[in-house]
Amino acid sequence: MSDRAHKIMLPKERAARPTSSRARAAEGIVIRDAEQVVTLSPDRGRPLRGAEMRELGIQTDASVLIAGGRIQRVGRYEDLMRGRSEREYEVIDAAGKIVMPGFVDPHTHLVFAGQRASELSWKVEGASYLEIAERGGGIQRTVRETRAASESELIHQAGGRLDQMLLNGTTTIEAKSGYGLTTVDEIKMLTAAKNLDKRHPVDIVRTFLGAHAFPEEYAEDRDGYISLLEEEMIPAAAKAGLAEFCDVFCEEGYFTPEESIRILEKGQTFGLKSKIHADEFTSSGGARVAAEVGAITADHLLRTSEEDMVRMAESGVVAVLLPAVPLLSMEERFANARRMIEMEIPVAIASDLNPNCWVTSMQTVISLACYKMRMTPEEAIAASTINAAYALGRGGKIGSLDVGKVADVLVLDIPDYLHIPYKFDGNCVETVIKNGEIIHKRES
Ligand SMILES: [Zn+2]
Incomplete structure (x- = not known):
C-alpha cells in the first residue's frame, strides 16, 4: 500500500x-x-x-x-x-x-469516456440495440469518445465512478479495455486502469477486451482485425504486464465461437487467463467455448442451453451473472441462476458497469439477483464476495x-x-x- x-x-x-x-x-x-x-x-x-x-x-x-x-x-x-x-x-x-x-465486482467496463444518457429516451420508445447504433449511439459512440480522450481524462472520469463503488462497499473490481479497439487506444485504457489502481484504494484487476466489437474501420475486414488482435494487440498488452485476463464478446454479429477460441488461446500463450461474454443476445455458444478453453469465467449467460451448462459444470467455469444488464436494457429475460446453482455451477454476480449500464453498487446488484433471478439473499452475498473473488483468481486472498x-x-x-x-x-x-x-x- x-x-x-x-x-x-x-x-x-x-x-x-x-x-x-x-x-x-x-x-x-x-x-x-x-x-x-x-x-x-x-x-x-x-x-x-x-x-x-x-x-x-x-x-x-x-x-x-x-x-x-x-x-x-x-x-x-x-x-x-x-x-x-x-x-x-x-x-x-x-x-x-x-x-x-468487502464486495468484489468481477465484471466492469470502468474505464471509458463520456456517457450515453440520451439513449434512455430511445430505449423507452422501443429502439433496438441495432437502431440505437444506427442513430450514432451504442458502443461505437463510446469508442469514438474514448479514443479522443487522454489517459488522464480517462483516469479522472473512471476515478469518480470508482469512488462511488468504494462508498458502496466495493473493495476489488475487474476492469476491461474494449473501447479503444486500436493498439494504442487499448493500451491507453489499460494503462489508465493501472495508474488509477496505483492512486486509488480499490484494487483493479485488468482484462484485455480488444475483441469487444469490430471497429468501424474494420467493418469489412473481420480477418484483418482478428490478425491485429493476435499479432499486435494481445502481445502488446501481455508483454507490458497490463492485463491478467483476455476476454471476447462472443455473440452473433461480433465474434464467432471459432474466432473466440483463436483469440482466447492466443491470449493463453501470452499468459492471459480467459473470460468470455457469452449467450447474452442469442445462444451463441460462448459458454461451450469457456468450457473448451478452460476459461475462469463465462459472463452474462441469459440464453445458455442446458447442454452448455452441463459443460460449464464439468469444467468448473464460474458463471458471472449481471442482473442489472437485462433490467437496464429493457429485456424480460434474466440468466437462469436457479438452474445453474442446482447444477453446482459456481455463481458470481457483478455490476457490468458501462455506459449502457451505469451501476456502481453491488448492494443494488445483490437486490436484483434476488428479485429478478430468485437467488436467495445468502446466495447473492456469497456470489458478490467469495465467488466473485474466485472469478478473479483471488479466492485465496480476499472474499x-x-x-x-x-x-x-x-x-x-x-x-x-x-x-x-x-x-x-x-x-x-x-x-x-x-x-x-x-x-x-x-x-x-
Ligand atoms: Zn461486459
Whole structure:
C-alpha cells in the first residue's frame, strides 16, 4: 500500500479525515460486538457451489481483529483482546450492525469516456440495440469518445465512478479495455486502469477486451482485425504486464465461437487467463467455448442451453451473472441462476458497469439477483464476495474473513444481512476498511 496516495480520488472532506494516521499509530483495528459477522468462512480453496452458497459462516455478537493489513481473529471480544491492550487498537463499535468482507465486482467496463444518457429516451420508445447504433449511439459512440480522450481524462472520469463503488462497499473490481479497439487506444485504457489502481484504494484487476466489437474501420475486414488482435494487440498488452485476463464478446454479429477460441488461446500463450461474454443476445455458444478453453469465467449467460451448462459444470467455469444488464436494457429475460446453482455451477454476480449500464453498487446488484433471478439473499452475498473473488483468481486472498486473508472489511449499519437486498435503494455501508486501513467512515 505504500506506493498508493490514499484517498486521492476521494472527496476532499474525507481525504482530510485523520483516521488513517491514527490507524497507523495503533497496533491495528478491532471491530467489536457486531450483531452478525458474516465471515463466508471457511474458504474451501474453490468457489462455493450448490447448497454451499447458502452457508455464510455467520457469528453473532462477534468481533474482528485486524493487524498488519490482515484478518487476525474473529470471535468474542474478550477472547480476541486477551493479553492485548484496547488502547493500542482503533476500536470500532459495531453493536447492532453487521460486518462482512468487502464486495468484489468481477465484471466492469470502468474505464471509458463520456456517457450515453440520451439513449434512455430511445430505449423507452422501443429502439433496438441495432437502431440505437444506427442513430450514432451504442458502443461505437463510446469508442469514438474514448479514443479522443487522454489517459488522464480517462483516469479522472473512471476515478469518480470508482469512488462511488468504494462508498458502496466495493473493495476489488475487474476492469476491461474494449473501447479503444486500436493498439494504442487499448493500451491507453489499460494503462489508465493501472495508474488509477496505483492512486486509488480499490484494487483493479485488468482484462484485455480488444475483441469487444469490430471497429468501424474494420467493418469489412473481420480477418484483418482478428490478425491485429493476435499479432499486435494481445502481445502488446501481455508483454507490458497490463492485463491478467483476455476476454471476447462472443455473440452473433461480433465474434464467432471459432474466432473466440483463436483469440482466447492466443491470449493463453501470452499468459492471459480467459473470460468470455457469452449467450447474452442469442445462444451463441460462448459458454461451450469457456468450457473448451478452460476459461475462469463465462459472463452474462441469459440464453445458455442446458447442454452448455452441463459443460460449464464439468469444467468448473464460474458463471458471472449481471442482473442489472437485462433490467437496464429493457429485456424480460434474466440468466437462469436457479438452474445453474442446482447444477453446482459456481455463481458470481457483478455490476457490468458501462455506459449502457451505469451501476456502481453491488448492494443494488445483490437486490436484483434476488428479485429478478430468485437467488436467495445468502446466495447473492456469497456470489458478490467469495465467488466473485474466485472469478478473479483471488479466492485465496480476499472474499472472506478467514484468518490471514487481506483485511478488506465492511461495517454495515443494518442488524441483519437480509437488509442488504431488502432495502432496495439504500447504501447500508458505514465503514470501509481496505488492506487493514479505514478508508471511509460515514458520519452518522
Ligand atoms: Zn461486459
